[in-house]
Amino acid sequence: MQHKHKPDKYIPALLFLSVLLLAIYSFFRILSIREEAEGRQYYADIYSEGKQLDSIPLWQVSESYTLQIVSENGGTNELLISRGEISVKEATCPDQICVHQGILSDSALPIVCLPNRLVIQLREADDGDALLDGVTH
Secondary structure, three states, rough: OOOOOOOOOOOHHHHHHHHHHHHHHHHHHOOOOOOOOOOOOOOEEEEEEEEEEEEEHHHHHOOOEEEEHHHHHHHOOEEEEEEEEEEEHHHHEOOOOOHHHOOOOOOOOOOEEEOOOOEEEEEEEOOOOHHHHHHHO
Protein backbone atom coordinates (compact mmCIF):
# COMPACT_ATOMS: atom_id res chain seq x y z
CA MET A 1 0.00 0.00 0.00
CA GLN A 2 1.45 3.28 -1.13
CA HIS A 3 0.54 6.56 0.43
CA LYS A 4 0.68 9.61 -1.70
CA HIS A 5 2.23 12.50 0.13
CA LYS A 6 -0.08 15.47 -0.19
CA PRO A 7 1.54 18.87 -0.19
CA ASP A 8 1.17 20.38 3.20
CA LYS A 9 -1.55 22.98 2.91
CA TYR A 10 -0.24 24.80 5.98
CA ILE A 11 3.09 25.80 4.40
CA PRO A 12 1.70 28.86 2.55
CA ALA A 13 -0.10 30.00 5.70
CA LEU A 14 3.07 29.58 7.80
CA LEU A 15 5.13 31.41 5.20
CA PHE A 16 2.62 34.28 5.11
CA LEU A 17 2.55 34.44 8.92
CA SER A 18 6.36 34.50 9.07
CA VAL A 19 6.58 37.33 6.56
CA LEU A 20 3.85 39.26 8.40
CA LEU A 21 5.62 38.89 11.75
CA LEU A 22 8.92 39.98 10.19
CA ALA A 23 7.24 43.06 8.69
CA ILE A 24 5.64 43.98 12.02
CA TYR A 25 8.94 43.53 13.85
CA SER A 26 10.76 45.66 11.25
CA PHE A 27 8.17 48.43 11.50
CA PHE A 28 8.45 48.67 15.29
CA ARG A 29 12.24 48.44 15.15
CA ILE A 30 12.40 51.37 12.72
CA LEU A 31 10.10 53.38 14.99
CA SER A 32 12.26 52.66 18.03
CA ILE A 33 15.43 53.67 16.17
CA ARG A 34 13.76 56.89 15.02
CA GLU A 35 12.58 57.70 18.57
CA GLU A 36 16.07 56.96 19.87
CA ALA A 37 17.59 59.37 17.32
CA GLU A 38 15.03 62.08 18.15
CA GLY A 39 16.11 62.01 21.78
CA ARG A 40 19.72 62.79 20.90
CA GLN A 41 21.23 66.24 21.10
CA TYR A 42 23.36 67.37 18.17
CA TYR A 43 25.72 70.18 17.40
CA ALA A 44 25.79 71.35 13.79
CA ASP A 45 29.45 71.92 12.97
CA ILE A 46 29.76 74.25 9.98
CA TYR A 47 33.02 74.26 7.99
CA SER A 48 34.02 76.50 5.10
CA GLU A 49 37.32 76.14 3.27
CA GLY A 50 38.24 73.47 5.85
CA LYS A 51 37.91 75.86 8.82
CA GLN A 52 35.20 75.51 11.43
CA LEU A 53 33.01 78.61 11.37
CA ASP A 54 30.41 77.68 13.96
CA SER A 55 29.06 74.92 16.16
CA ILE A 56 25.33 75.31 16.76
CA PRO A 57 23.58 73.34 19.55
CA LEU A 58 20.47 72.37 17.57
CA TRP A 59 18.49 71.20 20.60
CA GLN A 60 18.66 74.76 22.00
CA VAL A 61 17.22 76.49 18.91
CA SER A 62 13.86 77.96 19.93
CA GLU A 63 12.94 79.70 16.64
CA SER A 64 14.01 78.87 13.10
CA TYR A 65 16.47 81.29 11.52
CA THR A 66 18.70 81.58 8.47
CA LEU A 67 22.46 81.98 8.30
CA GLN A 68 24.34 83.00 5.17
CA ILE A 69 27.81 81.55 4.55
CA VAL A 70 30.03 83.24 1.95
CA SER A 71 33.02 81.22 0.79
CA GLU A 72 36.36 82.66 -0.32
CA ASN A 73 35.42 82.03 -3.98
CA GLY A 74 32.33 84.25 -3.56
CA GLY A 75 29.78 81.43 -3.50
CA THR A 76 27.00 81.61 -0.93
CA ASN A 77 24.91 79.09 0.96
CA GLU A 78 21.86 80.12 2.96
CA LEU A 79 21.28 77.71 5.84
CA LEU A 80 17.95 77.14 7.57
CA ILE A 81 18.45 76.25 11.21
CA SER A 82 15.55 74.86 13.24
CA ARG A 83 15.20 72.93 16.49
CA GLY A 84 17.00 69.63 15.96
CA GLU A 85 17.75 70.10 12.26
CA ILE A 86 19.62 72.11 9.64
CA SER A 87 19.43 72.37 5.85
CA VAL A 88 20.76 74.39 2.94
CA LYS A 89 17.84 76.53 1.80
CA GLU A 90 19.57 78.23 -1.15
CA ALA A 91 23.00 78.09 -2.78
CA THR A 92 24.81 79.72 -5.69
CA CYS A 93 26.48 76.47 -6.76
CA PRO A 94 25.52 75.16 -10.22
CA ASP A 95 24.54 71.62 -9.21
CA GLN A 96 22.39 72.39 -6.12
CA ILE A 97 23.28 69.01 -4.57
CA CYS A 98 23.61 70.60 -1.13
CA VAL A 99 20.06 71.99 -1.40
CA HIS A 100 18.65 68.67 -2.62
CA GLN A 101 20.27 66.77 0.26
CA GLY A 102 17.39 68.05 2.36
CA ILE A 103 17.18 68.29 6.12
CA LEU A 104 19.99 66.99 8.28
CA SER A 105 18.68 65.73 11.62
CA ASP A 106 21.08 62.90 12.49
CA SER A 107 24.78 62.26 12.12
CA ALA A 108 24.52 59.62 9.38
CA LEU A 109 25.71 61.82 6.50
CA PRO A 110 26.98 65.40 6.27
CA ILE A 111 25.71 68.05 3.88
CA VAL A 112 28.47 68.92 1.44
CA CYS A 113 28.70 71.70 -1.15
CA LEU A 114 31.90 71.08 -3.11
CA PRO A 115 31.77 74.19 -5.34
CA ASN A 116 31.37 76.49 -2.31
CA ARG A 117 33.61 74.33 -0.09
CA LEU A 118 30.99 73.99 2.66
CA VAL A 119 30.52 71.02 4.99
CA ILE A 120 27.82 70.71 7.65
CA GLN A 121 28.22 67.78 9.99
CA LEU A 122 26.16 66.82 13.04
CA ARG A 123 27.96 65.71 16.17
CA GLU A 124 26.33 64.28 19.28
CA ALA A 125 26.54 66.61 22.25
CA ASP A 126 28.03 63.95 24.50
CA ASP A 127 30.64 62.80 21.96
CA GLY A 128 33.34 65.11 23.22
CA ASP A 129 36.57 63.91 21.70
CA ALA A 130 35.30 60.43 20.81
CA LEU A 131 35.93 61.00 17.11
CA LEU A 132 39.46 62.15 17.76
CA ASP A 133 40.14 59.19 20.04
CA GLY A 134 38.69 56.76 17.50
CA VAL A 135 40.90 58.12 14.74
CA THR A 136 44.10 58.36 16.76
CA HIS A 137 43.98 54.95 18.45
